[in-house]
Amino acid sequence: MFLKDYCKEVLGAVQSLLTGMKRTGYYFTHHKEIITQQYPDNKDTLVLPERFRGEVIMPHNEMNEHRCTGCTACELACPNGTIKVITKFDITPEGKKKKAVDKLVYHLEMCTLCNLCVSSCPSDAIKMEQTFEHSVYDRKLLTKVLNKPGSKIMEGIE
Amino acid sequence: MNGSTIIFYLLAALTLGCGMVAVTTRQIFRAAIFLLFSLIGIAGIYFWLDYEFIAAVQVVVYVGGIVVLIIFSIFLTHQAGEQLPKQSLRRKLLSVLASVCGFLLTIIQVWKYSFTKSAGTPVEPSVGNIGRRLLSANADGYALPFEVISMLLLAAMVGCIVIAMKSPTAVVSKENKAQPEMVTIDQKEQKILVEEEIGEV
Amino acid sequence: MWSFSKIAGIIDNWLNQTFSPAIALTIEMVLVGVLVIGLFALLGLVLVIMERKVSAYMQIRLGPNRVGPKGMLQSLADTLKLMVKEGLTPKGADKFLFNLAPFVAMIGAMLVMAPIAFARNFQMWDLNIGVLYITAISSLSVIAILIAGWASNNKYSLLGAMRSGAQIVSYELSAGLSILAIVVLTGSLQLSDIINAQANGWWIFKGHIPVVVAFVIFLVTVTAETNRAPFDLAEAESELTAGFHTEYSGMKFALFFLAEYINVFIVCAIGATLFLGGWMPLHIGSWQGFNHVMDYIPSSLWFFGKTFFLIFVIMWFRWTFPRLRIDQLLNLEWKYLLPISMFNLLLITIMAIMGWHF
Numbered sequence: 001m002f003l004k005d006y007c008k009e010v011l012g013a014v015q016s017l018l019t020g021m022k023r024t025g026y027y028f029t030h031h032k033e034i035i036t037q038q039y040p041d042n043k044d045t046l047v048l049p050e051r052f053r054g055e056v057i058m059p060h061n062e063m064n065e066h067r068c069t070g071c072t073a074c075e076l077a078c079p080n081g082t083i084k085v086i087t088k089f090d091i092t093p094e095g096k097k098k099k100a101v102d103k104l105v106y107h108l109e110m111c112t113l114c115n116l117c118v119s120s121c122p123s124d125a126i127k128m129e130q131t132f133e134h135s136v137y138d139r140k141l142l143t144k145v146l147n148k149p150g151s152k153i154m155e156g157i158e
Numbered sequence: 159m160n161g162s163t164i165i166f167y168l169l170a171a172l173t174l175g176c177g178m179v180a181v182t183t184r185q186i187f188r189a190a191i192f193l194l195f196s197l198i199g200i201a202g203i204y205f206w207l208d209y210e211f212i213a214a215v216q217v218v219v220y221v222g223g224i225v226v227l228i229i230f231s232i233f234l235t236h237q238a239g240e241q242l243p244k245q246s247l248r249r250k251l252l253s254v255l256a257s258v259c260g261f262l263l264t265i266i267q268v269w270k271y272s273f274t275k276s277a278g279t280p281v282e283p284s285v286g287n288i289g290r291r292l293l294s295a296n297a298d299g300y301a302l303p304f305e306v307i308s309m310l311l312l313a314a315m316v317g318c319i320v321i322a323m324k325s326p327t328a329v330v331s332k333e334n335k336a337q338p339e340m341v342t343i344d345q346k347e348q349k350i351l352v353e354e355e356i357g358e359v
Numbered sequence: 360m361w362s363f364s365k366i367a368g369i370i371d372n373w374l375n376q377t378f379s380p381a382i383a384l385t386i387e388m389v390l391v392g393v394l395v396i397g398l399f400a401l402l403g404l405v406l407v408i409m410e411r412k413v414s415a416y417m418q419i420r421l422g423p424n425r426v427g428p429k430g431m432l433q434s435l436a437d438t439l440k441l442m443v444k445e446g447l448t449p450k451g452a453d454k455f456l457f458n459l460a461p462f463v464a465m466i467g468a469m470l471v472m473a474p475i476a477f478a479r480n481f482q483m484w485d486l487n488i489g490v491l492y493i494t495a496i497s498s499l500s501v502i503a504i505l506i507a508g509w510a511s512n513n514k515y516s517l518l519g520a521m522r523s524g525a526q527i528v529s530y531e532l533s534a535g536l537s538i539l540a541i542v543v544l545t546g547s548l549q550l551s552d553i554i555n556a557q558a559n560g561w562w563i564f565k566g567h568i569p570v571v572v573a574f575v576i577f578l579v580t581v582t583a584e585t586n587r588a589p590f591d592l593a594e595a596e597s598e599l600t601a602g603f604h605t606e607y608s609g610m611k612f613a614l615f616f617l618a619e620y621i622n623v624f625i626v627c628a629i630g631a632t633l634f635l636g637g638w639m640p641l642h643i644g645s646w647q648g649f650n651h652v653m654d655y656i657p658s659s660l661w662f663f664g665k666t667f668f669l670i671f672v673i674m675w676f677r678w679t680f681p682r683l684r685i686d687q688l689l690n691l692e693w694k695y696l697l698p699i700s701m702f703n704l705l706l707i708t709i710m711a712i713m714g715w716h717f
Contacts, residue, residue: 023679024675
């Protein structure tokens, strides 16, 4: 009985090792599977995976309008204080005061690209961009204001 | 003086020099390493004598086995990296005297013995020959020493296993006594923990 | 046709005609030494680039591809870098032994080179106990590791050295038993006899399943003896930084690195000699025509082809399997490899006595 288990164990081990070797052997002989990107050389043709996250941006349309309401949900969601929302009060045509975003300050140097701000945004105002060549000589350049100067909120976003 | 003699003297110098350093150095690990080189020198002399089998066995047994064991035991001892204390002059003199006595005894025996050329044809030291000699029960066979040594090794192995094994009776009695207590303690502790949790809630 | 033995014979003739026999012998010895060192350097370069390329392709990468065509000069550039680097000796280290260890490793690897037959009639020293000599000298490699680990005055080095010592000493047993299988079948310890016994087929084909089992056990144990993954506990990066060569840098590190690859080459050469016939071309029994066709391929090509195939297999192991724990490692040896190889040796002995092999 013991001997049977022993032999079974040995054969099972050999089989599982061979399974592993088959996989690596397959990769060794199939060079089409290679995923290496020869980065600076293929800058023009580089295609990044869909889920790659480079930095947070705020899309604006052609009339310099964004979708941010200044609700600070992204600031609250950020685990390491990367986003700072500075709000102001606009006067609506009806004469009411309305909260709006003045500056959405984004510290790229602190960002871990966890995507929590994007998923917490109720009005889909921010999203992840795929740019990744962020290196600069001055750290201050990594602190960005996401809303463009003079931009205002789109019609119909509450 | 031909090349063969030069090689012999080189090997002898290696053996003796390393042996000398091995006994005079004050760092025990270095002593082991120089002992190793000394033993390699002896293996070299066997190679020089065309006794390849003995030479290889010398390397296997002494270099690969015994010196590695010595090094392991040095690794496992306490404070092995420190220098040994200086020996007193009396001890040094006594040990020099003892080794000189041993040397003289050997040298006198070697000089007294008149080496005669053996009449028979020299035995070819091939492996097959050695194996047959080792296991033959004839007049010049080595079957008896071989068996005696194998008995000795068997006894040593059994001894090792006995020392390394925990005595089964003691373990069983301990388990029988100890285990219920352990379980009760565990249960008590668990109960207390559970009660505390409930209390907190 | 040019062959290694022919070239060696011509050089030997010329030297003996021009100089006296003693001087000719000395020159030949120096020549052999230089050739061995050259072979070592070449092997180091080739095996390092081979390892990096094989690992890259197995991990779906490209590997080095910048220096030279397809990155083939990468290891040359690395060697240059290592040569100009400073060889540091840490404070508190045993300087003499620290500097000695890499050379012991290299000399051990060099000595094992002596009885290996590279081609037909091309062997440095065909001594009558070749296999025993190889097992004896290869046990020297552990000494270098122990010296290095001790002399570095570093806990990682010491732990690595202890581990590799335990590992090599225990795996030597099954390696010896699997080598013994072939010795039993051939009835000789001489490497040339073992190769000639495979003139009508390699042992791995002639010896049925037991020899295949012995071959597999040999491959596993030599992987362990050369301290390569999955048995690289002695230099486990994630646990011991770099094990016994943590403190080494520059050329001294390079010597250890080189000795590892040379040892891989040597054990693969021995495996190829014992189980795959060394330089013996693929012969099948009495198929005269087939055997003659195979003889047209030079014997050195056969030898290096087989050796590099085995090296590839060992690299394949390395880049497929994860590292073992120390208890798993010792379990594998004492509970599986050793009993199996002993039983296997018994089977092979019966087979050899009854003459059941081809």
